[in-house]
Amino acid sequence: MEDINYTGLQFTWNQRPHANDGILKKIDRVMANDSFVWQFTDAYVIFQPYRISDHCPMVLKLPNLTGSKPKPFKFSNYVVLHEDFKQIVVDGWSKDVEGHMMFKVVKRLRMLKKPIRKLLWLKGNIYAMVETLRKELDQTQIELDKSPDWIELHMAESLKLQEFKEATLEEERFLKQKSKVEWLRVGDSNSSYFHKVVKGRIHCNYIQAISDHNNNIVEGRAVCDIFIRHYEHLIRSATNCDPLVDPGSLFQSRISVDKLKNMVRQVTNEEIKAAIFDIGNDKAPGW
Incomplete structure (x- = not known):
């Protein structure tokens, strides 16, 4: 079980025995199992003001996203x-x-x-391919158990086993890249676990609702506009600044002229190749 992605109030329970004394805690949760997270990746919870109650009302949202968005490469x-x-x-x-x-x-x-x-x-679908090969290998081994002297079955079982190992290895590489679980490097290919990790990461990182500067809950596609307006206001805001009396005193440490020239010199092909090849196998070049 894990917490559903949530927004709103962070303290969900209160105790106010006196006017100037009280306790605020987060003890209320909306949790779900793996099957729910798999089926409702975009689900989220809004914790609303508790008003006269001790507990916050919790509203579970299940967005119906019918429109398909293009997937990034x-x-x-x-x-x-x-x-x-x-x-x-x-x-x-x-x-x-x-x-x-x-x-x-x-x-x-x-x-x-x-x-x-x-x-x-x-x-093709790597998960479906692994599942298909698993069933075919099981069936071949069952038939081989019934007819152990059948040479053709031994050869077929060997080929199916090799195909299954290659497919599971590809699935392991794919899940390792998506889940970014370091201890997979020791060779543990627990596919069920990694499916849960990948789905859990997507669910936790997805922002379906947010509070604006007026503490109004904004949901769905309008969330992007809130982020844009926030950074437009942050970056474009003008503030009066006092002029520097001595600009040279602002920086106590300065680089030498030789290092300055080295920073703006022509980059060689060897340096570009070294930078590209230095990127980790599971990383993408930054911009």
Whole structure:
């Protein structure tokens, strides 16, 4: 069981025996099991003011998001092991692109999205593939148990076992990248657990409702507008500042002229390659 994502009041219970004395605690929770989180990823709870009660009313929201939104491109590490991956990258990188060097890199990376998406689509649903191979392997081993002298069944069982191991290994790499659980590196491929971790991370990080500056609860697509207006007000606000009498006294430590020139010098191809190759296997280059 885990807490449903919530907003509103943080203290859900109060004890007010006297006018100037009392206790505020968070003891009320709305919790759900894994099946609920899987089915209602966008569910959230609003804790409303308690008024004359000791406890906050809790409203569970189950948004009906019928409109489908385009999914962002996410590179799955296990696709690099596909036999056609290297050739796809070579073909995409050899295309002629005009412009600045950084523009060429970004443009070629974007051009590779479509062929890599197609490669992922050809791989199919990795979870369904593992489940199908598991059932086929079980059936083959059951038949082999009934006919242990059948040579063809031994060969079929060996092939199915190899296919199943490769599929579970791909699933493990995929879940490792999504769940970011470090101890998976020791080789524990508990798929059920990692499915729960991935779904739990998505549920906890999803912001479905928020309070604006007037403490009004805003839900759904209007949440984005609240964030935009907040940062517009924060960044665009003008404040009177006193002029500096001695600007040179603002910075006590200064870099030398040699280090200053080194910071603006031309970047070499070797440095660019070292920076790119230094990125972790489960990381994406930052912008």
